[in-house]
Amino acid sequence: MDLSFSPEEVAFRDEVRAFLRDELPAELSDKVRRGAELTKADMERWHAILNGRGWLAATWPEEHGGPGWSPVQRHIFDEEAALASAPRIVPFGLHMLGPVLIRFGTEEQKAQVLPRILDGSDWWCQGYSEPGAGSDLASLKARAVRDGDEYVINGQKTWTTLGQHANKIFCLLRTSTEGKPQEGISFVLVDLDTPGIEMRPIKLIEGGHEVNEVFFTDVRVPVANLVGEENKGWTIAKFLLTHERTNIAGVGFSVQAFEQLRALAGRMRRNGKRLIDNPLFAARMAKVEIDLEAMKITNLRMLSDARKNGAPGPESSMLKIKGTEIRQELNDLARRALGPAAAPFPAEMLEGNEALVPADHARNAERYFNNRKITIFGGSNEIQKNILTKAMLEL
Structure with missing residues (x-):
């Protein structure tokens, strides 16, 4: 494996360095370097700057608004951004839901959701873990029962990172209790403004408010918000988790x-x-x-x-x-x-x-x-x- 950069990749690295030098606000990089808490406005500001350059959705193909970078280019950008103390790109819409919809979503879902992730109209959070279903995700209990053209959702999600800033949540929900636990799970998109949803903060050991718990009580969402097939959400969950784990690394x-x-x-x-x-x-x-x-x-x-x-x-x-x-x-x-x-x-x-x-x-x-x-x-x-x-x- 040749670990040296090609002349084109060196030129790209120089372009990234120039962009960060000229466009990364000094007050944002100073906050990151000191480990200070970034506000929602801080994160949205950096997202808007990257989106204006066409560099926000690094993992998306060009036809959906991504930059079309090679793996090496993406690696170069991530490393240079880190060295410049650029704010973290919030991953839930961009690195997690986006690739899921590109792979499994309908054309209507792609057209409705992806542009709003890019322009910052929607902030997504993740509804996977539950009090009794963390690493053992297949044991989740939150239910989505079909009633005509709607699902009725009841249950709880926890450790919902940055949910206090979000207006949307993508959830894994149990739609069947038959067969293996993994076979009765579906992937559903939910508007957090829907009646019946309550979000409560969880204070972490260092005193910060980064995560939350979310309660669903008779929450009604359209069946059209289902991504992929009903009861086949485990396949989508595994696909998304590989992207999440890469980001966590x-x-x-x-x-x-x-x-x-x-x-x-x-x-x-x-x-x-x-x-x-x-x-x-x-x-x-x-x-x-x-x-x-x-x-x-x-x-x-x-x-x-x-x-x-x-x-x-x-x-x-x-x-x-x-x-x-x-x-x-x-x-x-x-x-x-x-x-x-x-x-x-x-x-x-x-x-x-x-x-x-x-x-x-x-x-x-x-x-x-x-x-x-x-x-x-x-x-x-x-x-x-x-x-x-x-x-x-x-x-």
Whole structure:
């Protein structure tokens, strides 16, 4: 495998760097670098800038508004955006629902939904997990009972990320109790303004409001909102989850975090010496850097396969496992580098106090605690190992 960029790819990288230098608002990149919470307006602003350039829906084909990038171009953009501290692209409409509709949706659904994702008219969230159905998603209980031309939905969803900003939700719902659990699930689009829906915030361990629980009571939605065939939603669910797990792996996040760690270890001192010169700490940094480079290669291989086959394969589970482990290791190394300053002080006490902790690590404790979840959501890493065992080792 040739890991060097072609002249065309180098030119594309230069184009991306120029775009980020000229178009990425400094106040947004500063927020990302410091780990500050982005508002809905912040995220929508960056989406609008990317959409204006035609670069928002990186995974979509050109006929649906995507840029038509190769896997390498997408990798280049993700890495350069991370290094520039660009805001994360909210994945639910763009990287999850969009590919599902392009693959399984009707022409009417594509025409109605995809343009509104691109122009920001609709903000989608995900209704998969339930209190008793997280990694064991097939055991979900939320029901959709057909009544003429409508489904009547009752049940609960949880861990609905950024649902407080959304006006739409795509859900996995049980439409049959016959046969295997996976055979009675359907994929349905729901307008959150529909009567009977209540969304409640869930406070996370670091105090932030990022996720929610959603309750459905006799919620009526048109049968036309069904994506694919009734009771065949499990196939769609698996397709979507491969895209979600690739996003959770966060190659770009890890690239950015490693560069921040390298700078931090170069300025922090122990016993009068730079931390980066400490043999034990340097060895841990070297290991995580090697793992990160290996993950980049795996990501490129997987993107290349997805380009040919239309969806990532079981390798996405491998990428999710290693990607989340690397991100947590980087968080842990930053915590160790900061020493006492890594204690979970209120962020406002640390910001502006460069003598105590560098500004871009003032929220390190929040980041460390928040990222405890990433080896669990999207299917826990233990579940991912089971998937790899069955799909790749045939055991």
